[in-house]
Amino acid sequence: MNIKHVKACRKSPGQCSGCGKPIEIGQPYKLVASRFSAKKIKCNDCNFRPSELTTSKMGTVYDAQEATEKEVEEWTGEDIGNLSSALEDLAGTAREVAEEYQESISNMNNNPLTDEWQEKADSLESWADDLEGVQFEEYGDQSDGTKKEDWIEEQRQLASDAIEECP
Numbered sequence: 001m002n003i004k005h006v007k008a009c010r011k012s013p014g015q016c017s018g019c020g021k022p023i024e025i026g027q028p029y030k031l032v033a034s035r036f037s038a039k040k041i042k043c044n045d046c047n048f049r050p051s052e053l054t055t056s057k058m059g060t061v062y063d064a065q066e067a068t069e070k071e072v073e074e075w076t077g078e079d080i081g082n083l084s085s086a087l088e089d090l091a092g093t094a095r096e097v098a099e100e101y102q103e104s105i106s107n108m109n110n111n112p113l114t115d116e117w118q119e120k121a122d123s124l125e126s127w128a129d130d131l132e133g134v135q136f137e138e139y140g141d142q143s144d145g146t147k148k149e150d151w152i153e154e155q156r157q158l159a160s161d162a163i164e165e166c167p
């Protein structure tokens with residue numbers, strides 16, 4: 001879905017769905033609309049979430065992916081288990097959505113989309129496996145005197161590499 005930008009509205013389109021601020025006449029705003037979902041409006045200070053730009057089940061995955069990226073960025077080297085569990089949560093979401101695809105497939109015989117859904121489901125499952133399989137290092141395991149900042153950076157990198165593999 002594409003975002004449409006309106007430079008100055010002639011009549012108020014209503015409220016921003018992000019911050020709730022009413023958009024007044026003459027102000028800019030942006031919107032997305034599709035055949036399958038209600039029109040969504042944002043003021044110029046707010047951004048659309050990835051899930052608002054897609055009509056597919058993948059929206060849930062993209063939101064979780066975005067949230068996990070953020071968790072990884074904010075991780076400052078405390079318990080390494082926090083990184084593993086962030087990835088495990090994301091893997092859980094991927095598996096749930098894979099299951100939804102599977103359900104849609106079994107509810108629809110001979111739908112031409114089912115091949116595509118099967119592919120999505122399979123790639124989500126294998127991505128979930130990869131996320132759960134990331135091996136982080138504990139700090140202090142390195143004998144070469146790695147600095148803590150470097151270690152933190154390496155662990156974050158491991159996590160975001162896996163997150164980016166999202167199908």
Ligand SMILES: [Zn+2]
Pocket residue numbers: 016017018019020021042043044045046
């Ligand atoms: Zn707003």
